[in-house]
Amino acid sequence: MINNFYFSFPTKYIFGINTISQIENELSDKSITRLCVLAGKYSAEKLGILKIIETICHKQNINYYEYKIIDGKASRENIEYINDFLLNKKINFIIAVGGGTIIDIAKTIKSEFNNIEFGVVLTHPASSSESNNSYVYYDNIKNKKIAKRSMNAYPSFSICDPTYMETLTKKQMYSSFSDVFSHLLEQFFAIELTFIDDMIIACLQRVVNLFELYQKKLFTINEQMEYMLLTSMALSYIFSNGRTMDWVAHQVEHSLSEYSIGTHGENLAIIMPAWVSFSQNNQYYSKKLEYLSSKINHNNSKKISGLFFIQSFYSSISENCRLSSMLKNNFILDKYLGTLFDTPLLGRVNVINLEQFSFFFNSLI
Incomplete structure (x- = not known):
C-alpha cells in the first residue's frame, strides 16, 4: 500500500555540459539588482564559474558580490554571519556554487532568515540538495546537525554540469558514493x-557499477553524466513519498558530527551497514533483504545475500569498520546519547529505545 502524499518539484533542473550559459536566461527573467555567489574556497574559481557569473551580471547591470565559505561548515553561527552580509549588501538573489553544504546554507537563509531566492550550480553531487526541499545545518547550541524540509527551500534553478566533477578528490568521490548509496538504502528499508x-x-546496483568504474579509472564523461543524474534522483523524495522509513543511520551520523573527524559519507560507510546488520531480524528489514537478494541474484550463478551485497559495497569504500578511528578526544558517550535521544525512541520501522541503541552503538566502536 502507498500512503497519501503531496509532492511538488518547482525547481528548474538544467542538466548537461556547458549548461551554465543558461544562467543568463534565468537571471533575465527575474528583477535582480544585487546578486551574491556563495562558494567554497577553490573549485568555483578554478572551474571558471565565478568569472562566468560575474560577466553575466555585468552584462545585465546586476551588482555582483561573492562570499566564500572558508571552513566549509553550514553552522547556524556561520549562516547568521552570511545573512548579515547579505542584508548589509541588500542582496536579492543568491547563486550557491558547490555541493550540499553550500546549497544548504542558501536554503537555510531562504527558509529561516530573509527569504532570498536562490539558484544552484552543482559541482559536488552527493546530497541531492540541488533537487529537493530538505536542508541540514549544524546547531551550535544542540551540538548536532538539524535536518529540515520546507517548501520554501527549493532552488529556483539548478545547473548540473557533470564536467564540474573533475575537481573532486578521491576522498570526496568516495564520500559521495557512500552518501548516495545510503540515501537509497534508507528509502529502500x-x-x-x-x-x-x-x-x-x-539504482543501488548502478551505483556499485559506477564505483567500480571509478576505481578502475574508467569514469568517463558518460559515467559522470549518469552519476550526477542518479545522485539528483536518489534523494529527490520521489522514492520516499507515501512510504514509512527509519532514517536512523542519518540521525546517528548527524548527532555524531561534533565528535567525528570523518566526513558525512565516511561516517555513513561505517554506520549504515552496521545498522542494516543490527536490524536484519526486524520483520520489515528481513523481508526487504530477502527481496534484494532475489533481485540481485536473478541472473547470477554466484548467489549472495542482500546483506552481503550491502556490506561488500561499503567495505570497498572504507577499510574502517569501527567508529573509534574517527572519534575525537572530546567524545563522551553519555553526552552523545543525550544529544541523539531528544525523544524516547528512534526509528519508525525498527523502533529502538536507549538501551537497545547503546548495544548497537557499542558494536560500532
Missing part, C-alpha cells in the same frame, strides 16, 4: 513493498 523498491535496487 520502508515498511511498504512496491514497484519503487525495484527502482531503488536498480
Whole structure:
C-alpha cells in the first residue's frame, strides 16, 4: 500500500555540459539588482564559474558580490554571519556554487532568515540538495546537525554540469558514493513493498557499477553524466513519498558530527551497514533483504545475500569498520546519547529505545 502524499518539484533542473550559459536566461527573467555567489574556497574559481557569473551580471547591470565559505561548515553561527552580509549588501538573489553544504546554507537563509531566492550550480553531487526541499545545518547550541524540509527551500534553478566533477578528490568521490548509496538504502528499508523498491535496487546496483568504474579509472564523461543524474534522483523524495522509513543511520551520523573527524559519507560507510546488520531480524528489514537478494541474484550463478551485497559495497569504500578511528578526544558517550535521544525512541520501522541503541552503538566502536 502507498500512503497519501503531496509532492511538488518547482525547481528548474538544467542538466548537461556547458549548461551554465543558461544562467543568463534565468537571471533575465527575474528583477535582480544585487546578486551574491556563495562558494567554497577553490573549485568555483578554478572551474571558471565565478568569472562566468560575474560577466553575466555585468552584462545585465546586476551588482555582483561573492562570499566564500572558508571552513566549509553550514553552522547556524556561520549562516547568521552570511545573512548579515547579505542584508548589509541588500542582496536579492543568491547563486550557491558547490555541493550540499553550500546549497544548504542558501536554503537555510531562504527558509529561516530573509527569504532570498536562490539558484544552484552543482559541482559536488552527493546530497541531492540541488533537487529537493530538505536542508541540514549544524546547531551550535544542540551540538548536532538539524535536518529540515520546507517548501520554501527549493532552488529556483539548478545547473548540473557533470564536467564540474573533475575537481573532486578521491576522498570526496568516495564520500559521495557512500552518501548516495545510503540515501537509497534508507528509502529502500520502508515498511511498504512496491514497484519503487525495484527502482531503488536498480539504482543501488548502478551505483556499485559506477564505483567500480571509478576505481578502475574508467569514469568517463558518460559515467559522470549518469552519476550526477542518479545522485539528483536518489534523494529527490520521489522514492520516499507515501512510504514509512527509519532514517536512523542519518540521525546517528548527524548527532555524531561534533565528535567525528570523518566526513558525512565516511561516517555513513561505517554506520549504515552496521545498522542494516543490527536490524536484519526486524520483520520489515528481513523481508526487504530477502527481496534484494532475489533481485540481485536473478541472473547470477554466484548467489549472495542482500546483506552481503550491502556490506561488500561499503567495505570497498572504507577499510574502517569501527567508529573509534574517527572519534575525537572530546567524545563522551553519555553526552552523545543525550544529544541523539531528544525523544524516547528512534526509528519508525525498527523502533529502538536507549538501551537497545547503546548495544548497537557499542558494536560500532
